[in-house]
Amino acid sequence: MSETNTTFHNPVIPGFHPDPSVCRVGEDYYLACSSFEYFPGVPLFHSRDLVHWTRIGNVLDRPDQLRLPLDSPSSGGIYAPTLRHHDGRFWLIVTNVSGDGNLLFTTTDPAGPWSGPIRLPDVHGIDPDLAWDEDDTCWCTTAGVAQVPIDPHTGRTLGPQRRIWSGTPGAKAPEAPHLYRIGEYWYLLIAEGGTERCHSVSVARSRTPDGPFEPCPANPVLTHRGTEHPIQNTGHADLVQGPDGSWWMVLLGVRPGGGSPGWHVLGRETFLVPVDWVDGWPVAGALSPEAPAPPWPLRPGPAVPVRDDFDENELAAHWVSVRHRPPEDCTTKERPGRLTLRARGGSLDEPDVTFVGRRQQHPACRVRAHLDPSRGEGGLAVRLDESHHYTVEAAPGQVRVRARIGPLTGVVASREAPAGPVVLRIEVTPVDAGYDARSGPDTVSLGFENPEGGFVELASLDGRYLSTEVAGGFTGRVIGLFASAGSVDIDWYDYEPLGS
Incomplete structure (x- = not known):
């Protein structure tokens, strides 16, 4: 501006x-x-x-x-x-x-x-x-x-x-x-x-x-x-x-x-x-x-980075974790240019999960992360709380999508993936309710990127179940990285707003 x-x-x-x-x-x-x-x-x-x-x-x-x-x-x-x-x-x-x-x-x-x-x-x-x-x-x-x-x-x-x-x-x-x-x-x-x-x-x-x-x-x-x-x-x-x-x-x-x-x-x-x-x-x-606008010149500040290559010794201020962040479980110092997450809790269902994320700030966005699961399992998550979250998770040779909606939880889809590092991807797309009063606010698509190009969508889920009106409470979505077994290394994380 x-x-x-x-x-x-x-x-x-x-x-x-x-x-x-x-x-x-x-x-x-x-x-x-x-x-x-x-x-x-x-x-x-x-x-x-x-x-x-x-x-x-x-x-x-x-x-x-x-x-x-x-x-x-x-x-x-x-x-x-x-x-x-x-x-x-x-x-x-x-x-x-x-x-x-x-x-x-x-x-x-x-x-x-x-x-x-x-x-x-x-x-x-x-x-x-x-x-x-x-x-x-x-x-x-x-x-x-x-x-x-x-x-x-x-x-x-x-x-x-x-x-x-x-x-x-x-x-x-x-x-x-x-x-x-x-x-x-x-x-x-x-x-x-x-x-x-x-x-x-x-x-x-x-x-x-x-x-x-x-x-x-x-x-x-x-x-x-x-x-x-x-x-x-x-x-x-x-x-x-x-x-x-x-x-x-x-x-x-x-x-x-x-x-x-x-x-x-x-x-x-x-x-x-x-x-x-x-x-x-x-x-x-x-x-x-x-x-x-206020009656004085507008002075845009520096843009919030949408990509983090984890080249610094400490995480940027916009990264948050759930309840605590033990340095031995979340560090950029173990492998230069990588964020290493070591699993503590096994999943986003648990209060001590190793998780680091940033707030979703746009109704439409695309989040991508380059993750190496060769030493464990982990992935990308859209989190509202322990009982309401969607994840796309990589294990050696496999990618799967899990959903937790209240008391219901399970694997929604899974697929073999090339061995080695994988680019996981989440896209959030607003829904035009039109004349259908039952329409949710958005869809959350989860999958990974094919090395030959293109997005392999494993699931597209209704976003209403990750809303305050469904889950209750006072917070909003946080989209981030987690480890569920062993250790995972993340080369980069990219948050891209789509539209206004």
């Missing part, structure tokens, strides 16, 4: 990047997202224009920061960070629902390293927020909506935790609170209605950070519930002011596809919308796939 463009495309961070929290330092914006059961945790992005975001790392990239026991469920783990800058430091507060509760991390350089965890054992509730008042009191607000002053350096609470607002009467799940001092008021932004189709953003204000809070008469200030809008489940927002004084909101939403009820497969994504102020209340602009 050139600087002369007057529009931008939503989502601004596509794929499984939910619960965005944003802050600005000078002309630089930083944004963090939830990561749930994946390690490393809390992806961190940088932007100069709110539209183009570059991954600069992960906040939780060491085992001492992120403990995800093997018995922690998928869609457990890390929920809803809040990212703030105060007194020359970056602060990130987050909940690990798989055992450690609310944790606080800090750094002077957002690219890391971040500190070890400061524990907050007396702060209860998920989705914690941080805000400092003019006396430098730090207020921590959590879902519910409850609040307590804390010492952010020690994690000690400085008073009782008390309920300050319950959101709109009758609306469920008041959560994702963010507290701001804007002008003469303190504004409390929350999500409510649940994170499904009734998700919404509401706001209240007070003269003091601890209330009492007056709800906006126009609540919710943003929702797509009950509409035919292509972006649904809109909520969990955060406000940020641009250097020119304009206001913006980042939020999550989904892009459902197929027939009824619609299935979203990429997870909850990060969207951007402008905000105006009317009579002292924020008014969100129209959220659309193509929207007017």
Whole structure:
């Protein structure tokens, strides 16, 4: 996108990047997202224009920061960070629902390293927020909506935790609170209605950070519930002011596809919308796939590489694993220019599988990997969780496709393949539902490439079974590499978006 463009495309961070929290330092914006059961945790992005975001790392990239026991469920783990800058430091507060509760991390350089965890054992509730008042009191607000002053350096609470607002009467799940001092008021932004189709953003204000809070008469200030809008489940927002004084909101939403009820497969994504102020209340602009650009030059960052030849000693920041990544089971140091995966769990059904993947970020894509199974078995997988995944797996002289859909699992197809390394391939193709309300959102084709040329498709499977509407939970698809027996070596991995 050139600087002369007057529009931008939503989502601004596509794929499984939910619960965005944003802050600005000078002309630089930083944004963090939830990561749930994946390690490393809390992806961190940088932007100069709110539209183009570059991954600069992960906040939780060491085992001492992120403990995800093997018995922690998928869609457990890390929920809803809040990212703030105060007194020359970056602060990130987050909940690990798989055992450690609310944790606080800090750094002077957002690219890391971040500190070890400061524990907050007396702060209860998920989705914690941080805000400092003019006396430098730090207020921590959590879902519910409850609040307590804390010492952010020690994690000690400085008073009782008390309920300050319950959101709109009758609306469920008041959560994702963010507290701001804007002008003469303190504004409390929350999500409510649940994170499904009734998700919404509401706001209240007070003269003091601890209330009492007056709800906006126009609540919710943003929702797509009950509409035919292509972006649904809109909520969990955060406000940020641009250097020119304009206001913006980042939020999550989904892009459902197929027939009824619609299935979203990429997870909850990060969207951007402008905000105006009317009579002292924020008014969100129209959220659309193509929207007017911010009133400053757009500055595209470096493109995310679609191919990895594994030439570096460490994996790039966009690679994630399930719960942990023991270096002895996943390394680029054993064979130069190769990623070596050593099997731990035998399949994607198991919580300790050796897996490394990247988020699916486009409705249509092609993924290819050059894999050598001469020392074991492994392949490519489209993963939603342990009970919902498709794999194409290579063993010496054979390639097979497996499907796991809830309690059902088995080999869908298999075929002899030439001995030696093989190029495995997965293609995701959206489906035009047309007049058939039963149509799924896409098809997932799995197979391998014939050495003489061409794609040998072993199976084409309905993508709805790898959707949140079928599997439940809060994540999205991750497409990656795994080892199921012995060791496998991967020469390269290529992710190619197809279409828009």
